[in-house]
Amino acid sequence: MLNPEQNTLFDHYLGISRLLAGQLEFHSIIQAVAAEISHIIPHDHLDVCIKRVDGKYHNAYESGPESAWSLQPPALLSGSPIRTVLTGEVDYLLTDNACTDPRFHFDGAFSSPIIELGLKSRLHVPLKVQGDIIGALSCSSFQSALYTMEDISRARSIADLLAPYFFALRAAEQAKQSAIVEAQARAREEGLRLGALKLTEALEAERQRIGMDLHDQTLADLTRLARRMERLASQPEVPGETLEPLFRTLQHCMHDLRQIIEEAKPSVLQLFGLAEAIENHLERSIGESGQAITWRLINESSAQIEGLDQPVTIAIFRVVQEAVNNAIRHGQPQTITVKCRSENERLIFQVIDDGVGIANPNELTSHGIDNMKTRARLISASFEIGCHPKGGGTVVSITLPQIKMKVQEI
Template sequence: MQRPLIQAESVLHHFLGISRALAGQLDFQSMIDAVSEEIRFILPHDHLDVSLLLLDGENHLQAYESGVHTAWGDFVYHPLPIVESPIRTLLLGEVPYLLSDDATLDPRFQFPGAFNHPIFDANLRSRLHVPLRAQGEIIGALSCSKHSACFYTEDDVRHTQHVADLLASYLYALRQTDQAKKLEIAQAQIRAREEGLRLGALRLTEELENERQRIGMDLHDQTLADMTRLHRRLGRLQLQGSLAGAELRPISQALQESMQELRGIIDAVKPTVLQLFGFEEGLEDLLLRSVRDSGLQIATRLSDSTDGAANELAEPQKIALFRIVQEAVNNAIKHASPQSIDVHLSCHLGQLALTIIDDGLGVLDEQPQDSGGIQNMQVRAQLLGAHLRIDRGPDGRGTQVHVSLPLPMMPINSALAKEA
């Protein structure tokens, strides 16, 4: 039975209808459902589907269908490798179109590994497939099927290609948007995991710091006190002549050195000046003690143009920053033999910047980037959510350690009070 001819004006009317149906459709399935009825007037079909190549680098495709539901619709959730698609020759650009009078008998759809059973299950005999092209590349295929055999003709190929060209740009844009959304979701999940790990590590750091401080107080209150009493008792025995002074002198000296080392450990694990008097005072005390204990003649300078912004940080953040400065200063003293060490605090665009500069030999020359001390600084910076950079100092001399991290949002009332 010959199909009635469609008037050109009617074809144009339905092409415009397809364009109107596309407007506002934000996902593939809604789009196919919306245009299916308009396409039916131009291309009668029992089954319509759009196959889209995925941007996964592995040559898979998804299918969205209207009319008779088939197993091809499951490719939305389980993409099909192109090599298993019955229309792989079209998707790979080997043929300009596929027109079949009876797909159940067509050898082009029947090859080893072909996912073609929907053709037989749904009795899709007459089939017509044309490529979807965008940006000069094949991005998928538009397919129409009828239960009856010998339904589509060469004239239908031209109409189908026009419909495909009309849909292709919209499908391309939807695919790019869908890919961008998937990437954004994946990146958001990664950021959430990283933030969870960072917060967990920061809490762990806080607990470790609390434990370090507890140990420091125990050492101070018990062990150091016991050693001090023992040292005094030895002194009294030496004065009383109960033991020979020559025998006591090395014991007393060793005990004195142990006490000094123990005080150093206590100072290292419990930065009391930082906690009692603030960040700037803690750094100043750190610089003075580090240079004094080294026995070297090193000039130090601390400048703070932040109006005490570092004190607005949470306690674990302040301590972690303090430890980074401590590591940088100790590295400079131990490896670089500097004549001066400068520490500068500044604020810029909501970021707290901390810079430690020495004019020594250069830690980067003496220590590789993966050395223990530098790794410690990098790990502490990561736990803070801070950015750490280690460069050569000004004029290529010495070392410059730069740390920047976001400042906490200041409450409006507090900001107004500071301005006042």
Template sequence: MQRPSIQAEDVLHHFLGISRALAGQLDFQSMIEAISREVCFILPHDHLDVSLLLHGGQHLHAFETGLHTSWGDFAELSMPTAHSPIRAVLLGEVAFLLSGDAMNDPRFAFPEAFNRPIFNAQLRSRLHVPLRARGEIIGALSCSKHAAHFYTLDDVRHTQHIADLLASYLYALRQTEQATKLAVAEERLRAREEGLRLGASRLTDTLENERQRIGMDLHDQTLADLTRLHRRLARLRKQGSLSGDDLQPVCDGLQESMQELRGIIDAVKPTVLQLFGLEEGLEDLLLRSVHNSGLRIRTKLQDHSGGAANRLAEAQQIALLRIIQEAVNNAIKHARPRAIRIDIRAEGGQLALSVTDDGVGLGEAGARETGGIGNMRIRAQLLGARLELGPGSGGRGTCVSVSLPQHALASVPAEEVPLP
């Protein structure tokens, strides 16, 4: 195809135009769109794209203008460099690629080559040159036309000049973007660490209050009962009367004290969970909580996870049980429900446990985020889980759900999860 020649002065003018177009462009997509018009005077094209190498050259991002193709999807995602149809340029195996008809060029048709856009957009004439900065290839500049045999060796020289002009800017933009992402990641990490530190501090205070409560229960209830029984036995010994009828109240009192002590011990460390797993521990918790309330509440527990919850580390199981315990106790205390159910599910990469009741709903208590809800949020945060509160089925009652990514189930050692 005969093309009108372009004068050297015009080439220089448009090179300067490219430099002006680059000024102030802070992202790759805006940059390539800004330079496309100036490039078109030197290198007419129907499609222009820039490929930038990532991760030591193993992957790349692609930014395009003109025609939109599926290569443009790799502006957000990344393509393995080995699948790029221009990998020979990106890997430095050739100085450039010039094709008169890429749709019939075997260089673009190797196994696993992502070359569909060439055929879908009918990009016959193709020209590719490397982008070099600091002595290394950082990507490639590509021009394409629908017409076959459009580009010549003279165009290769012009394209390489444009690539050299762009490379330093693209390198600086890439370094800036990576530094920005790193700074954002570090800031998020600091924020997360600070949140965990504050959460751990609040949980420590809560646990200290719980220890004090347990101490008071032991002092005011169990110790007082044992002292009373000791005095009764001492009085019976002085009287010289130790018949069966006299000892029966003492035996009954000891039985009650032992039962109360077992309740306190179970509250500190759930033995059913340790012996039989989280599912049995949750069912025991649900039954005991309802029984101790004296209320008539229907209960149900269903495990749809195939036993996934029982495969958690013990510390993770205990942390989840404490969250569910708080949710059940809140429902019994505040919601006046007729039924409470616990569901365990493993789907969408998440292990989720939910407590649903048919009571009065969250109301103002939920809006205020009471201490119990706050404690649940802290425990979930320290576990790396997500806690959600909302209405139950059909908008009635309350549903409390805690979900943990399944990839974290095996990756978080027990000693890293704070024991309540």
């Protein structure tokens, strides 16, 4: 049987438990339980220090006279007057006069509130959860020599009640802060991505304008010059062997310029769509390479392809274009296949060749591959390059989330 005093203490402990229910903030918990704790341990000032997850900083929450402890941002643990309790160096702190106790006043200690409030008697016990110290409970009085070891024992019982709630609140707050930081980071990244995508669109438009100018002006001028040279070469007084090398060089320049114009302004893509543009690029690039390469376009998602936004279509075409060009230039393949399929609400494009392959895809660094990665990221697609799973050859993949696709109205 409990004696009357023990029954009273037990009721107060139950009261603390009841008051904790439903509290969602550190400060509100301290305010809610302060009066009930005063029946167990008399105090003029009550505070709780909660260590942050990083273990370097802590926050203070007070009841009674307000001090700079709770008004300041998270403070360094190394400057806390009760750092020995927070770090587990001692099991408790008990003093008759904290204003003069050297344990609270050391170089770098933030102990000025002790003097300003005149906190003399003080006791401090750790808040523990599964053996880990997450903070400390502190009771203070304006009187000297008020607390005893019995008060330390009672404070430990109170700390055992408070610690799980504070631990849960700290975890929830940490999760909330992490979610906020992650959301902010995603917002910044999305803002940068959209800005870069707009810049890419502008560069693409400028690229096409340059292609048109080259076609309408420069290529036209070179064509007229070639015709004049042909006419000059047909005249008997002009030696043919003199103009022939110049004419041949001019023809090569015009051929190269046409290729630049074609790549700068993919008119097939604009007029007929992505599948036609890829097919046209395969046929033209392989034909002009002079290599005996067989090519195939396997399109199993024609409806989804037609529903892509223009910036997405251009980005995918550029990636496929670069992958095909790399295979022709470096892969020495016999076959190049471009596949498009829908899988698990994603649209997947693959450029597959059976050439010499690559030794270590993770170590690949080149301007072209970096461009492909950047273009994929700008449209929120994933990019992968690796060896053919059956051995020999390379596979370049770009995977587009279904959410990035636009259904065209009929």
